[in-house]
Amino acid sequence: MEKLLPAKDRLLKSKRSRLDGEFRGKLIVILCAVIMISATIAITIFLGTKGMQSFTKNGISIIEFLTSTNWNPTDKASPMYGVLPFIFGSFAVTFLAALIAAPLGIGGAIFMTEIAPSWGRKILQPIVELLVGIPSVVYGFIGLTVLVPFIRENVGGLGFSLLSGMIVLAVMILPTITTIATDAMSSLPNHLREGSYALGATRWQTIRKVLVPAAMPSLLTAIILGMARAFGEALAVQMVIGNVRNLPSSILDASATLTTIITLNMGHTTYGSVENNTLWSMGLILLIMSFAFILLIRYLSSRRKLR
Amino acid sequence: MKSFKKISLMMLIAAFMIIAAACGSDSSSDKDSGGGKDSGELSGSISVSGSSAMQPLIAAAAEEFMAENPKVDIQVNAGGSGTGLSQVAEGSVQIGNSDVFAEEKEGIPADKLVDHKVAVVGMTAAVNPKVGIDDIKKEDLIKVFTGKITNWKELGGKDQKIVLVNRPDSSGTRAVFNHFALDGATPAEGITEDSSNTVKKIINETEGAIGYLAFSYFTDDSVTPLSIDGVKPTAENVQSGKFPVWAYQHSYTKGEAEGLTKAFLDYLMSDDIQNTLLKEQGYLPVTKMKVERDAEGNQKNI
Amino acid sequence: MNSKAADRIATGVFVAIAITIVTILAGLFFYIFVNGFKHISLEFLTSPSSNVRAGGGIRDQLFNSFYILFITMLITVPIGIGGGVYMAEYAKPGKVTDLIRTCIEVLSSLPSIVIGMFGLLIFVNTTGWGYTILGGALALTIFNLPTMVRTTEDAIRAVPRDLKEASLALGVTHWHTIKTIILPAAFPSVLTGAILAAGRVFGEAAALLFTAGLSTPRLDYTNWNPFSEQSPLNIFRPAETLAVHIWSVNTQGLIPDVNEVASGSSAVLVLSVLIFNLLARWIGSLIHKRATATK
Numbered sequence: 001m002e003k004l005l006p007a008k009d010r011l012l013k014s015k016r017s018r019l020d021g022e023f024r025g026k027l028i029v030i031l032c033a034v035i036m037i038s039a040t041i042a043i044t045i046f047l048g049t050k051g052m053q054s055f056t057k058n059g060i061s062i063i064e065f066l067t068s069t070n071w072n073p074t075d076k077a078s079p080m081y082g083v084l085p086f087i088f089g090s091f092a093v094t095f096l097a098a099l100i101a102a103p104l105g106i107g108g109a110i111f112m113t114e115i116a117p118s119w120g121r122k123i124l125q126p127i128v129e130l131l132v133g134i135p136s137v138v139y140g141f142i143g144l145t146v147l148v149p150f151i152r153e154n155v156g157g158l159g160f161s162l163l164s165g166m167i168v169l170a171v172m173i174l175p176t177i178t179t180i181a182t183d184a185m186s187s188l189p190n191h192l193r194e195g196s197y198a199l200g201a202t203r204w205q206t207i208r209k210v211l212v213p214a215a216m217p218s219l220l221t222a223i224i225l226g227m228a229r230a231f232g233e234a235l236a237v238q239m240v241i242g243n244v245r246n247l248p249s250s251i252l253d254a255s256a257t258l259t260t261i262i263t264l265n266m267g268h269t270t271y272g273s274v275e276n277n278t279l280w281s282m283g284l285i286l287l288i289m290s291f292a293f294i295l296l297i298r299y300l301s302s303r304r305k306l307r
Numbered sequence: 308m309k310s311f312k313k314i315s316l317m318m319l320i321a322a323f324m325i326i327a328a329a330c331g332s333d334s335s336s337d338k339d340s341g342g343g344k345d346s347g348e349l350s351g352s353i354s355v356s357g358s359s360a361m362q363p364l365i366a367a368a369a370e371e372f373m374a375e376n377p378k379v380d381i382q383v384n385a386g387g388s389g390t391g392l393s394q395v396a397e398g399s400v401q402i403g404n405s406d407v408f409a410e411e412k413e414g415i416p417a418d419k420l421v422d423h424k425v426a427v428v429g430m431t432a433a434v435n436p437k438v439g440i441d442d443i444k445k446e447d448l449i450k451v452f453t454g455k456i457t458n459w460k461e462l463g464g465k466d467q468k469i470v471l472v473n474r475p476d477s478s479g480t481r482a483v484f485n486h487f488a489l490d491g492a493t494p495a496e497g498i499t500e501d502s503s504n505t506v507k508k509i510i511n512e513t514e515g516a517i518g519y520l521a522f523s524y525f526t527d528d529s530v531t532p533l534s535i536d537g538v539k540p541t542a543e544n545v546q547s548g549k550f551p552v553w554a555y556q557h558s559y560t561k562g563e564a565e566g567l568t569k570a571f572l573d574y575l576m577s578d579d580i581q582n583t584l585l586k587e588q589g590y591l592p593v594t595k596m597k598v599e600r601d602a603e604g605n606q607k608n609i
Numbered sequence: 610m611n612s613k614a615a616d617r618i619a620t621g622v623f624v625a626i627a628i629t630i631v632t633i634l635a636g637l638f639f640y641i642f643v644n645g646f647k648h649i650s651l652e653f654l655t656s657p658s659s660n661v662r663a664g665g666g667i668r669d670q671l672f673n674s675f676y677i678l679f680i681t682m683l684i685t686v687p688i689g690i691g692g693g694v695y696m697a698e699y700a701k702p703g704k705v706t707d708l709i710r711t712c713i714e715v716l717s718s719l720p721s722i723v724i725g726m727f728g729l730l731i732f733v734n735t736t737g738w739g740y741t742i743l744g745g746a747l748a749l750t751i752f753n754l755p756t757m758v759r760t761t762e763d764a765i766r767a768v769p770r771d772l773k774e775a776s777l778a779l780g781v782t783h784w785h786t787i788k789t790i791i792l793p794a795a796f797p798s799v800l801t802g803a804i805l806a807a808g809r810v811f812g813e814a815a816a817l818l819f820t821a822g823l824s825t826p827r828l829d830y831t832n833w834n835p836f837s838e839q840s841p842l843n844i845f846r847p848a849e850t851l852a853v854h855i856w857s858v859n860t861q862g863l864i865p866d867v868n869e870v871a872s873g874s875s876a877v878l879v880l881s882v883l884i885f886n887l888l889a890r891w892i893g894s895l896i897h898k899r900a901t902a903t904k
Contacts, residue, residue, distance in 0.1 A: 033709050036688075036709060036712050047723065073476055104629060114623075124631070133882040136814065137878075142637065171633060202615070266729075270390075280726065283723055294715060382846075384847050386740065
């Protein structure tokens with residue numbers, strides 16, 4: 001605090017220059033805020049127009065694009081642009097990953113807040129933070145060298161499969177879910193717990209009947225944020241999922257997601273060609289999905305406020 | 308006051324760097340046209356972009372070229388054939404590398420680009436060694452890749468389900484293999500991987516797997532290369548035109564190459580590079596080819 | 610009785626979950642380090658990578674990672690702090706503030722590949738720069754900005770109100786108070802947040818794939834002129850970072866020793882992120898100690 005000048009030193013300056021500084025400062029921070037708004041708008045507009053080009057300029061039918069399962073853009077005679085298998089793959093891998101990560105994450109959060117609030121949290125919290133820090137390519141690499149051969153030998157199939165993708169993603173989104181769920185659980189008012197215990201409920205009954213229902217909207221938010229991350233993850237998934245263009249019929253089948261097709265083909269296709277434009281349309285789907293996830297979270301948080 | 312000053316100073320520096328660097332890069336790219344007179348020492352800089360498979364070859368050649376001509380600077384970037392062709396067509400790089408003919412890529416003004424075929428790459432189908440065959444008829448190969456034959460025992464091999472390993476739709480390797488080995492048939496679905504290393508690894512680890520690889524990957528016994536119609540996949544057979552599955556590696560320029568660009572392309576075609584560096588990286592010298600091919604795939608003797 | 614048993618089972622399940630999480634992390638770290646440290650040597654860190662032959666290092670990739678991180682933070686930190694100050698001090702509840710908050714949410718939940726594609730569209734194609742460090746840094750800025758804004762906003766809100774009110778009561782203007790009282794007081798938390806964000810940027814690959822490129826030109830480390838094409842400091846050259854390198858050797862590489870290079874690089878990458886993490890904690894606790902000792 002020693003660097004503070006006495007107030008009178010500053011007051012000696014003319015009023016005008018002070019007001020100038022005031023104005024300039026406000027301008028700078030407003031500018032920073034404007035940058036964020038314009039970045040968001042620019043992303044939406046540019047990716048929107050670029051992503052629509054395959055429909056407006058190249059005349060691909062949107063319905064066919066979204067519902068056809070035939071993807072064969074390189075066939076010169078009758079190219080087919082159906083991305084349904086990739087959309088399905090993205091959703092499948094996202095939901096399956098959430099199916100594993102949500103119980104683990106919420107369970108971990110309950111462990112930290114209810115079972116062992118003192119030492120449990122001290123151990124688990126840093127571990128979760130370290131898991132956040134592992135870059136996604138490293139997850140992909142370990143998936144490729146450990147998980148894929150393991151599944152091939154012990155579970156069956158080729159190893160490259162929805163199963164591998166979902167396990168890698170589940171580990172990746174686990175910290176996201178755990179962190180938010182922990183915040184949600186620990187911000188519950190203590191009288192809920194005390195009231196329940198006073199009624200003679202066991203800890204499990206308190207958790208199941210009182211705490212989890214009370215924290216439900218926040219817990220759902222945690223899961224959705226995790227899913228949003230899983231939906232957009234590209235490189236780690238691409239390394240383990242096998243990138244097959246068919247609809248998978250079992251969890252051991254190789255599959256493909258929107259993100260993996262984009263990363264595989266972006267470099268090979270020429271900018272402005274139909275095939276390239278369809279990749280941008282897939283990017284647009286990703287963008288729209290991330291808006292959808294946010295709307296969902298908003299809806300949940302508005303419900304939380306109503307309570 | 309201090310923190311505010313720091314912030315504004317940092318912003319100022321950042322802005323300055325951006326502007327200054329922008330000017331810097333502009334002036335440096337101007338040098339291209341001035342470089343490389345016919346007589347005297349070569350100087351200047353060019354940038355090359357495109358096919359990631361070709362990047363090691365061109366980068367190695369550029370390295371040696373720069374060692375011989377110290378005032379020359381050649382930047383070799385990868386990014387994929389499509390990127391290379393787009394960039395050379397719009398003039399942001401001087402040479403665009405591609406593993407397919409520019410005519411085959413949509414949206415590229417192929418008539419404005421000049422093709423320099425710098426190398427040839429031969430490729431063939433490769434199977435897991437346990438499959439037990441090393442020769443396949445072309446019609447059978449097509450049936451395998453289109454999914455009409457699903458078990459190796461139909462071809463006299465082991466009783467083992469066939470697993471296909473493909474390349475991405477837009478890959479040049481895939482285009483060549485589909486065109487010349489499968490006669491244009493569309494392959495059935497299989498695992499899709501971009502990297503030859505990964506493809507080789509999958510074929511080696513998965514029983515009954517079949518994929519396709521360039522000759523340079525057949526260095527050990529981990530995968531078995533297949534002869535097609537009894538013709539062995541060797542350099543000699545490709546050069547004489549007997550073995551059908553091969554492709555050029557192209558370096559495209561916008562308009563005729565001149566100056567430093569031409570000097571570098573000439574260097575790539577020199578015996579020095581064609582006979583040593585190319586071989587080292589598993590390519591076949593284009594100068595030794597006894598047949599040639601056009602963009603439609605028609606082959607004729609030279 | 611029955612509910613007691615259920616309670617015990619449930620407790621067991623939660624403990625099992627906690628153990629699972631710990632095991633996952635321990636397994637990951639064990640695998641990364643045991644496999645990676647074998648391949649890390651001074652030579653690995655200081656020799657350039659090879660595209661064809663075995664035995665390449667990661668010198669350029671390592672440098673690129675740090676350099677892109679540096680440029681990114683140079684852009685992100687001022688804008689992020691500015692945005693945070695606005696949100697904490699100037700924003701009035703209303704439509705505009707709601708809009709900004711939505712924007713921050715949108716930006717922070719965008720998949721990194723979408724940011725990469727936007728970067729490709731704007732910083733690579735529209736500007737005509739090609740793959741550049743600057744393009745990569747700008748893409749990462751979009752990716753990093755929301756975190757920075759939130760960190761700053763939270764840090765400022767955590768500054769005791771009486772500090773600010775005392776300053777204002779002395780007749781010091783609002784902006785002056787922010788500069789001289791609030792920002793210095795919030796500085797430790799902002800710094801910790803920035804370092805943690807840096808760790809995230811360091812490991813990012815998908816957004817850089819399409820913006821900073823997959824290759825690095827020949828670099829001459831004695832050339833410190835940022836405008837020369839061979840200088841490592843040139844921000845208009847393509848640059849493959851460590852994270853991108855791991856992806857590219859695994860999926861597009863031609864080198865025979867993919868596993869060795871990728872394991873070594875992964876270990877270096879995770880170790881760097883770990884160091885960022887510990888550094889942030891250490892600085893946080895150090896400043897906390899100093900602050901509490903003077904009071």
